[in-house]
Amino acid sequence: MVNHFLKFSDIASDEIQPLLQRAIELKAGASSNALAGKSVAILFEKPSLRTKLSFWVGTEKLGGNPVHFSPDEVGLGRREPVADVASVMSRMSDIAVIRTFEQKTIEEFAANASIPVINALTDTEHPCQALADSQTIVEQLGSLTGAKVAFIGDGNNVAVSLGYAVAGSGGHLTVASPVGYEVAGESLAGANIYGASAGGTVKQVTDPQEAVAGADIVYTDVWTSMGQEAETTKRLAAFEGYQVTPSLLDRASSEVKFMHDLPAHPGEEISDGLLYDPRSVVFDQAENRLWAQAALMEKLI
Numbered sequence: 001m002v003n004h005f006l007k008f009s010d011i012a013s014d015e016i017q018p019l020l021q022r023a024i025e026l027k028a029g030a031s032s033n034a035l036a037g038k039s040v041a042i043l044f045e046k047p048s049l050r051t052k053l054s055f056w057v058g059t060e061k062l063g064g065n066p067v068h069f070s071p072d073e074v075g076l077g078r079r080e081p082v083a084d085v086a087s088v089m090s091r092m093s094d095i096a097v098i099r100t101f102e103q104k105t106i107e108e109f110a111a112n113a114s115i116p117v118i119n120a121l122t123d124t125e126h127p128c129q130a131l132a133d134s135q136t137i138v139e140q141l142g143s144l145t146g147a148k149v150a151f152i153g154d155g156n157n158v159a160v161s162l163g164y165a166v167a168g169s170g171g172h173l174t175v176a177s178p179v180g181y182e183v184a185g186e187s188l189a190g191a192n193i194y195g196a197s198a199g200g201t202v203k204q205v206t207d208p209q210e211a212v213a214g215a216d217i218v219y220t221d222v223w224t225s226m227g228q229e230a231e232t233t234k235r236l237a238a239f240e241g242y243q244v245t246p247s248l249l250d251r252a253s254s255e256v257k258f259m260h261d262l263p264a265h266p267g268e269e270i271s272d273g274l275l276y277d278p279r280s281v282v283f284d285q286a287e288n289r290l291w292a293q294a295a296l297m298e299k300l301i
């Protein structure tokens with residue numbers, strides 16, 4: 001059976017820590033030829049900086065050959081059926097890294113692929129980001145077990161994958177969102193079930209101050225995700241009061257670290273300059289995409 005990573009729960013919760021330890025080893029300089037003689041096809045329907053760069057460089061670090069397609073080059077599901085693209089990529093490459101709007105598109109792709117397929121972001125999950133986030137939290141706190149993580153803002157793809165990652169590692173995530181922008185009920189329930197054996201939990205609240213009280217990590221993401229641009233004005237109004245600021249961080253643990261998956265919109269979900277606050281670890285977090293995904297590709301190949 002082919003191993004895919006289409007959603008965070010495609011890895012068992014007891015596989016998370018070994019994967020993170022391998023990512024930390026690779027970051028420390030361990031060498032790997034896991035992709036020697038192999039090609040990784042990278043196909044995105046949406047823009048990307050970190051994901052493209054980290055998969056490209058990560059593939060090369062493992063001795064492999066990256067082949068990248070920009071959003072309009074392939075016309076996934078328009079110029080050519082998703083199933084046919086999956087079949088062709090399976091004949092000529094060894095891993096497919098796919099970013100799509102709808103989760104069902106990547107599921108259809110994987111159903112027709114005979115190589116591992118990795119979710120490089122869909123509207124419902126961003127599981128590679130959550131792996132890098134987990135690595136960052138382990139680096140900062142020593143462990144995710146018992147960690148208190150607050151996510152402030154939209155209960156979006158990033159929040160969902162983070163919920164599975166934190167709960168599956170025995171940590172506790174509290175998401176604070178305005179009414180109507182919470183994490184989907186089935187994802188909240190799914191993350192709590194996934195995290196049960198590790199003792200982890202995910203909880204939804206509306207009050208950012210409640211979420212950050214005592215938090216070791218405060219995390220936020222954009223209020224308007226890719227594909228939601230038509231809702232920008234409505235969202236700016238809905239998320240008023242949800243901006244992460246230095247004074248909100250002051251209400252968390254005295255050792256709190258601030259995280260954001262980037263790109264950020266200062267003046268919206270964060271105050272100006274917050275990325276450069278001494279408590280910010282956002283650029284470590286961005287770099288960890290490289291190492292976490294290299295460890296993932298080693299595991300899947």
Ligand code: NVA
Binds near residue numbers: 121157221226263
């Ligand atoms: N939630 C954001 C994440 C970007 C990396 C989006 O989907 O646009």
